[in-house]
Amino acid sequence: MSQLAVRGVSKRFGGVAALTEVTFSVEPGEIFGIIGPNGAGKTTLLNCISGLYDTDAGEIRWEDRSITGLPAHRIARLGIGRTFQIVRPFGSMTVRENAATGALFGQPSGRLQPRQALAYADTVLDLVGLAAKRDYPVRRLTVPDRKRLEVARALAMRPRLLLLDEVMAGLNPVEIEQALDMVRQVNRQGVTMVLIEHVMRVIVGVCTRALVLNFGRPLIEGKPEAVLRDPRVIEAYLGERYARQGGPDASPTQADGEGGGGAGQ
Amino acid sequence: MTQRFRPPATALRRLFVGGAAIALVYVVLAPLSSTDAGQQLGLPFLTDRLWFRVATTVAMFVVLASAWNIIGGLTGYASFGNVAFFGLGAYTTGVLVSLRQWPFGLALLLAPVVPALFALVIGIPLLRLHGHYFAVASLGVGVAVGEVVNNLQPLGASTGLFLPIVRSNLLFFYLMLAAAALAVLVTWVILHTRFGYGLLAIRENEEAAAVIGVNTTFYKVAALMIAAALTGLAGGIFAQWNTFINQENVFPIEYNVEMILMAVLGGAGTLLGPVAGAVTLELVILRLAGGGAAAAYSQIGLGVLLAVTVIFLPRGVIDFFGGQSRLSLWALRRSLRETSV
Numbered sequence: 001m002s003q004l005a006v007r008g009v010s011k012r013f014g015g016v017a018a019l020t021e022v023t024f025s026v027e028p029g030e031i032f033g034i035i036g037p038n039g040a041g042k043t044t045l046l047n048c049i050s051g052l053y054d055t056d057a058g059e060i061r062w063e064d065r066s067i068t069g070l071p072a073h074r075i076a077r078l079g080i081g082r083t084f085q086i087v088r089p090f091g092s093m094t095v096r097e098n099a100a101t102g103a104l105f106g107q108p109s110g111r112l113q114p115r116q117a118l119a120y121a122d123t124v125l126d127l128v129g130l131a132a133k134r135d136y137p138v139r140r141l142t143v144p145d146r147k148r149l150e151v152a153r154a155l156a157m158r159p160r161l162l163l164l165d166e167v168m169a170g171l172n173p174v175e176i177e178q179a180l181d182m183v184r185q186v187n188r189q190g191v192t193m194v195l196i197e198h199v200m201r202v203i204v205g206v207c208t209r210a211l212v213l214n215f216g217r218p219l220i221e222g223k224p225e226a227v228l229r230d231p232r233v234i235e236a237y238l239g240e241r242y243a244r245q246g247g248p249d250a251s252p253t254q255a256d257g258e259g260g261g262g263a264g265q
Numbered sequence: 266m267t268q269r270f271r272p273p274a275t276a277l278r279r280l281f282v283g284g285a286a287i288a289l290v291y292v293v294l295a296p297l298s299s300t301d302a303g304q305q306l307g308l309p310f311l312t313d314r315l316w317f318r319v320a321t322t323v324a325m326f327v328v329l330a331s332a333w334n335i336i337g338g339l340t341g342y343a344s345f346g347n348v349a350f351f352g353l354g355a356y357t358t359g360v361l362v363s364l365r366q367w368p369f370g371l372a373l374l375l376a377p378v379v380p381a382l383f384a385l386v387i388g389i390p391l392l393r394l395h396g397h398y399f400a401v402a403s404l405g406v407g408v409a410v411g412e413v414v415n416n417l418q419p420l421g422a423s424t425g426l427f428l429p430i431v432r433s434n435l436l437f438f439y440l441m442l443a444a445a446a447l448a449v450l451v452t453w454v455i456l457h458t459r460f461g462y463g464l465l466a467i468r469e470n471e472e473a474a475a476v477i478g479v480n481t482t483f484y485k486v487a488a489l490m491i492a493a494a495l496t497g498l499a500g501g502i503f504a505q506w507n508t509f510i511n512q513e514n515v516f517p518i519e520y521n522v523e524m525i526l527m528a529v530l531g532g533a534g535t536l537l538g539p540v541a542g543a544v545t546l547e548l549v550i551l552r553l554a555g556g557g558a559a560a561a562y563s564q565i566g567l568g569v570l571l572a573v574t575v576i577f578l579p580r581g582v583i584d585f586f587g588g589q590s591r592l593s594l595w596a597l598r599r600s601l602r603e604t605s606v
């Protein structure tokens with residue numbers, strides 16, 4: 001039985017078909033990768049799953065119930081946490097308070113009081129490597145640290161599914177290794193994951209399966225290595241340069257990075 | 266992008282808070298010197314009728330600014346319609362006392378209830394709007410409610426309502442002071458509970474708040490209802506204190522400008538900032554408002570103050586932003602950059 005099932009989901013913005021009949025499912029404990037060129041609809045898909053956008057068509061099921069059309073906070077409390085590609089920290093709070101808000105509002109079981117939430121925040125800050133900076137105001141954080149904070153705040157919700165939107169974009173190779181360790185560690189604790197990434201090493205390194213989106217449509221789905229070798233994918237997403245260089249590891253990874261802000265990112 | 270850590274500019278705020286603390290002690294104790302017991306003890310006579318008027322008015326604005334701070338400062342929704350809650354609270358008490366012969370004490374209990382219910386009704390559609398749209402829509406509500414009341418015959422229409430006179434300066438002073446203390450206490454409780462974290466999260470980023478599980482609609486409406494209840498309570502006390510209410514004196518749009526200025530200048534989103542702002546600004550206003558030319562200057566001064574505030578506060582009065590916004594060159598540069606695109 002799938003834990004998350006997305007069935008025929010479509011989403012338009014005026015004349016732009018951001019998503020067209022996207023279907024896939026994620027099994028419990030999986031690390032599911034979503035890749036695709038800029039503007040392919042990856043962030044829009046996360047926004048639909050997490051309830052920020054209403055879908056125009058299709059159904060989203062989570063642990064055997066439909067969550068289509070539920071408000072975002074209800075979906076969050078059902079155990080789905082997410083990060084934002086363009087980070088959205090709570091600017092007037094410290095790092096620790098930011099993480100604590102996740103524990104305060106997102107945990108499905110019972111209500112924490114601020115003091116307990118702050119204590120729980122410390123454990124997740126430890127996990128993402130921000131423990132030493134827990135009393136910093138967000139303004140003092142570097143971009144990679146802000147991405148870590150996004151993950152920490154979502155993790156503090158004790159989610160059973162974590163949706164990560166390009167949390168590794170802009171990290172250097174060493175930081176990516178650390179982030180991968182973190183992903184594996186969280187996953188070992190039983191958290192199912194959906195990763196949006198441009199970094200091929202990440203997809204190949206940790207994902208059980210991957211889905212490629214192109215112009216809002218699913219292009220192919222399967223084992224990461226197989227998917228990345230598929231000619232359609234190489235053409236659609238990676239371009240001729242990648243095809244010449246060959247092999248997943250040679251891919252240039254910073255195609256997107258921090259660029260291209262916009263609504264819903 | 267380099268991020269430098271700037272400690273919040275606290276000097277100005279400290280000055281406000283320190284001044285307000287001294288004023289508060291004086292305000293609380295001075296009236297006792299006018300009681301018979303005080304005179305027998307040989308206390309210097311610290312108060313007169315004018316003093317009571319000033320102190321009661323200042324306390325009233327502490328309530329208004331603190332209440333506004335809950336929705337504008339903590340939640341980030343710049344309401345320009347809070348004066349509607351004041352007027353509704355005043356008219357609730359006014360109608361019950363003057364037309365229904367309710368005792369004032371009982372009528373006052375309903376002064377927070379009616380505005381809070383009104384906030385529930387308008388909050389659900391209005392709080393879906395953001396930024397300028399919310400500000401303008403709330404201003405519309407503020408103006409409209411006054412106009413409607415002004416045209417309702419059963420409420421005395423433009424003649425207004427007269428309440429039986431209750432002669433007790435001490436009573437109204439301490440009632441208003443209690444309301445001010447309640448407003449501060451409520452803010453303190455909010456800031457120290459889950460609810461407050463939810464409001465701050467909404468202010469900082471509403472979608473991020475939603476996806477971590479904050480029921481944003483509920484939180485925003487609740488914040489507006491709390492602000493409305495406190496504002497309405499002040500209105501209810503004002504009605505009996507003033508013994509006469511009409512559109513002009515309980516729905517003045519200037520009150521809205523003033524409460525926002527007080528909260529923002531003192532420190533929106535903080536516990537005591539609005540208190541300090543209310544005390545300081547209201548004393549200045551009362552001093553300037555001697556009448557004649559002085560009154561005109563005070564109006565001009567308020568206008569200039571609002572303009573300066575809007576320029577120095579990043580993204581205008583809309584985005585009230587806790588620690589981020591202080592009077593500083595940095596903020597000025599940022600606001601110029603943002604308004605020029």
Ligand SMILES: Nc1ncnc2c1ncn2[C@@H]1O[C@H](COP(=O)(O)OP(=O)(O)O)[C@@H](O)[C@H]1O
Pocket residue numbers: 013016017018036037038039040041042043044045263264265
């Ligand atoms: N809130 C929005 N309003 C209008 N268009 C949007 C919005 N969000 C996304 N889009 C459009 O939908 C398409 C997919 O965007 P997005 O999901 O951000 O892609 P990706 O995350 O894969 O780079 C783009 O054409 C983008 O311009």
Ligand SMILES: [Mg+2]
Pocket residue numbers: 042043044085265
């Ligand atoms: Mg994206």
